[in-house]
Amino acid sequence: MPVTRIATPDDASAITDLVRTHRAALAPWEPVRDDEWFTLDSQRSILEASLQAYAQGTTVPLVILDGTEVIGRLNLNGITRGALQSAALGYWVSPAHQGRGFATRAVADAVALAFGELDLHRLQAETLLHNTASQQVLQRNGFRAYGVAPGVSEDRRQVAGPRVVPPDRAARQLRFDPRPG
Ligand SMILES: CC(C)(COP(=O)(O)OP(=O)(O)OC[C@H]1O[C@@H](n2cnc3c(N)ncnc32)[C@H](O)[C@@H]1OP(=O)(O)O)[C@@H](O)C(=O)NCCC(=O)NCCS
Secondary structure, eight states: OOOOEEGGGGGGGHHHHHHHHHHHHGGSSSOOGGGGGGGGHHHHHHHHHEEEEEEHTTHHHHHHEETTTTEEEEEEEEEEOOOOOOOOOEEEOOOOGGGHHHHHHHHHHHHHHHHTTTOOOEEEEEEEEHHHHHHHHHHHHEEEEEOOOOTTSSOOOGGGGGOOGGGGGEEEEEEEEEEEO
């Protein structure tokens, strides 16, 4: 039974409630967000942009569901065709619903979609080294670690633009790759 479906702009309200309510709990795992990001307008715009990218075949924006209730998000990002046939996974689950297997099942949905309908050959995910919950989710879905990226900044503000990062701020991300079968 799938726990995901394609997001719609109507999901913006539920998502805004979740990201506002759980802003502090999700912050350590997320890029730094300004206040604007937590507004309904901003979340609706993000969904609309994702749906345009979906129409162009470069992203699949999903919501994670408990029944009909939206409890998280999962994206297949950067879908690349040709020799690579690849995409990257990103996801979060509301802290009120964590530890109940929702991310594990949502990633299973995404893997089935990616290797089935989308005909991809490769799915990638990156986690912070200490994100054991996310690593657990990936490993349970057949991903295996294949490397640690050197010199990736732990300073999440890097997403706002290129920054020179002092070595003591350098962090690493585990990289995972799907195990066939
Ligand atoms: C990572 C995340 C998506 C997991 O969602 P979830 O629905 O709780 O995941 P699941 O319940 O399917 O599985 C989580 C597993 O990790 C385990 N886990 C949770 N916290 C853990 C910790 N600190 N150390 C070790 N294991 C942990 C859980 O016990 C569970 O395993 P179990 O079922 O064997 O008990 C969720 O914690 C989250 O949204 N975190 C913030 C955003 C994030 O990190 N996104 C991923 C970025 S790579």
